[in-house]
Amino acid sequence: MEDFTQIREGILRDIRSSVSLEDAEDKRIKYLSKKGEITLLFGQIKTIAPDKKREFGQFVNSLRDEALDLINEVKAGFSDKNKEPIDTTLPGRKFYRGRYHPLNLIKDELKTIFGQMGFSVATGPEVETEYYIFDALNMPSWHPARKTTDSLYVDKGRLLRTETSSVQIRTMEKGKPPFRIISPGRVYRNEKENATHTAMFTQCEGLYINRGVSFAELKGTLKEFFKALYGKNTQVRFRPHFFPFTEPSAEVDVSCFKCGGAGCSLCKSSGWLELGGCGMVHPKVLENVGVDSEEFTGFAFGLGIERLAMLKYGVNDIRDFTENDLRFLEQF
């Protein structure tokens, strides 16, 4: 009799475990159809000892009834007659979310990372005087950037800023060190437009002036920043360069975030991406804004937001950013 109990419990457990209407129907066929397992048990009665035949017959009969009831019960649980069928494959109702402009996405990211590193955001005018763009920045009177062929002048002495460094000068003029700011904003050049150059683009410059600020700290700071932007294995490389407003100056290369420095199409097999310029603020610039260059030192850096966005999102034409084609914007 132990056998019977085991068989019965196995079958009922199996029926109870049905996961859908179709599954329950499959179980009915498996046990109760003409060649179903329970039906076939009736045929086994002739192999049973005569004194047990009656008991076996009762067992199979009641098992059949029990199984049928259970299958119907299980099926009823799956089919609610009052429910309307839902076609889950129809398209959902359309919702629209507002998109970030890719340049703002990058700008916001820079603001967040530098913000956490203690940099405040500073802003300033886009139409500037020559003093804030050139003179205060140690840019000699003969420097090519001063020519109308290189910069966009509004009138004599006033032009669209070519760097956001003017914001640094204005910030330092107004206060006393320490200063720790970034100045994201638009800058302008008198430059013919093509896939990699536009007359207007977006810079994010940074400035940190304090006692004991050094070139090595600049390198460390930029490395920390790029690690936050591109991942913890990011490396930073400095190459000597020349800018009138910083000394020593460097161009900043960052190990390619796509290939990790092994060389790929993004970094033109060099393993490095050139991402900005930086240096120690020139003593003359500090003196121009009344900061004692013996007591205070500081660094400045500049990053091109378009360049960061082009690399990050694979944008090949810089003009796409101000074209504002919604098919472009809706990808962000």
Next chain:
Amino acid sequence: MKISAGWLKKYTDFEINSENIDDIVHKLAILGFECESVEHIKNSFDNFCVGKVTECIKHPNADKLSLCKVDIGAETLSIVCGAPNVAAGQTVPVALVGAKVKDFVIKKTKIRGEESVGMICAEDELGLSDNHDGIMVLDDSYAAGTPLKELFGFEDTVLELEVTANRADALGYIGFAREFAYLTGTELKIPEVSLTESAEKSSDSVKITVLDPAACPRYCGRVIKNVKVQDSPEWLKQYLTSVGLRPINNVVDITNFVMLETGHPLHAFDLDNVAGKEIIVRKALKDEKFITLDGKGFTLNENILMICDSEKAVALAGVMGGLNSGVTQTTTDVLLEVAYFNLADIRETVKLTNLHTDSSKRFERGIDPNDSEYVINRAASLIRELGGGEILAGTVDVYPEKITEKSIKLRLSRTDKVLGFHIDKDTIISSLNSIGLKTEVEDSDTLSFTIPTFRPDITQEIDLIEEAVRLYGYDRIPEITLSTISLAPVVNREEKTADSIRENLRNLGLSETLSKSMVDGKYCTPFERKPVKIGHPLNEEMNHLRNSIVLSLLQTAGKNIRRKNGRIGIFETGKIFFYDNGDIREINSAAVLLTGKRNFQSWNEADSDYDFYDIKGISEEFLSCFGKNELVFSSGKCPSYFDSDASVSVFKNGSLIGYYGTLDTKTLEIFEIGQPVFCFEFDFAGIGHLSGRDEFRISELSKYPRVIKDISVLMDKYDNAERVAEQIRKTCGKLLTDITVVDIYTGDQIGSDKKSYTFRVVFQSNDRMLKDREIEYLLKNIIEGLKNDLKLEIR
């Protein structure tokens, strides 16, 4: 600056090869010379050899062709040649079958019925020069069959290096090699000059007068007589070609060669064309005319430094020579000029003429005034070597005030402070010494260096610190971060406002755009603020600064409509520019634009277009983001680019903070937009001053149920909902918690001059359950008020 590895080897003992090139390129970048390209030049002249023309007769079927028999050692070839100068007895370069000449491969062929196996080549066909004036004739000493590779074959690597604006010295091989020798730990080798001078003196053949010694502190002249001006030898032509210069003749090529070698530009005059055998250095006269050797004419002014003879100007000093005095094939006596000009004066000339030459590029950055003697002697000896002649004794050297070497101090403590790490004193001394800076004084903290005059960029201590760290290696700078406590952040109010506006508008389903600040002036006209013109615009499409953000949004909308982008819901924040009482002002501004489809047809909804009520809804929801403000909306009184019948001004505490509504069709025409456009424009600063969400306090929730009732009111077609709502509010007082319009009916049943609005009113009390009769009383009062006070009918 292009550097040939083959030539660089002559100034240091280091050889660049395929094994070490990558390492060198990397190290040069770290030293401050970024390599923009590496070019391998190779010409092995496969299938070219020397031939002897043994026979040359006229082609029977063509006047201009000749039939030649050419002995190439192993055999004699028949070659048809079209060059007029071909003749029997010549030794010539021959391209054999299989040779590649320019872009085609030589094959055995028939030309006008005569067999031709190979080709006799001109110089350009060998890639030796641009010369195509007939076939090249070689020296007879070459045996027939000699592979051409033995004569002209070469292989070189040319590096294109970026030299920063402060480093004029590195624009010459010697200057660059000084850095390269430091980099590779080799010795700098400066070519020695041995001069054979004749008894006659230069000073007897030419007189030099400098009228403006401030602009021209030094002028050296030297005369070489009876020079044979001819083509340069192959090595010189190849060298100049490999770095991108065109060979001209031996004298001009030598001046270019010595400029590339020393970084000091020099000029050669045909002495016979120097009137009065006199050089006068002076400023140009106002409106003086001059034609440069490339045939361009210029009108000069008093700022332009000129080299003149006793009658006329012969060169724009330091920039370019004139058409009238250059060295040509007929020149016999050469006057060499090696001068030092004031940087600013050269820049004046470049600014006026826009001539950026190899010479001006070097003078503008500042060259060494004190290497003039070496430079002029080096050029003179090379001219004698390659063109014969006699070098007259002595240099005419006008150098009234010698420019001397300066001495600059470097404090080791200061170096540590600026760099943030320590470089050993001996390391600093030996590295600076090896690039030509001599140590003068040395004590525990202060070093003093003599700065050679070829490094005019080093003028103060910080320049020395930079050199010290550059030579130490930028790749060895440690990466330090100091864990000091952050400065308290300074909140930038404008930036915070912009971020808050952007966030809230994005949350309303609108996408950010960013447009150019520069626009075509014609688009500024609908907007009331006086636009700012750009003095020298790039083009007419960018000749003004935008005076409205709506302008930018309309440009964007127009583009997207033309591209069939159907759903346009956008906003922009940014600067606008205008004149205010004669001053240029720039302010932050922001606006929203809706046009086209609100949504597209789908199985569950019909498609529909944006309308006035979308911009109204967005404006209201947006303004509610900035706290509970008492806002007053007033129809009309909007700027003229809004449709006066479908626009609303928004006031807060009596001051205007924005407009929304439908735009005027005339304005849309300017932007070539033919469909309705809806805008919401608001005062950026005004939004910034609205009380923020941070100051907002909740209203308590009532524990008692709400009662909702609908009232349909028959109104005149031109009547408005607010008049009715105001009357209902007045009647009900505090018990009315909400009122809205839930249905509008128009139709024949009520007459074409009428409409019916169904208002839904919600009653609730905070302190009690409203009784049925209270509600009835309120409804009765509402209906009576509408009937009696507003003369309206209730349906």
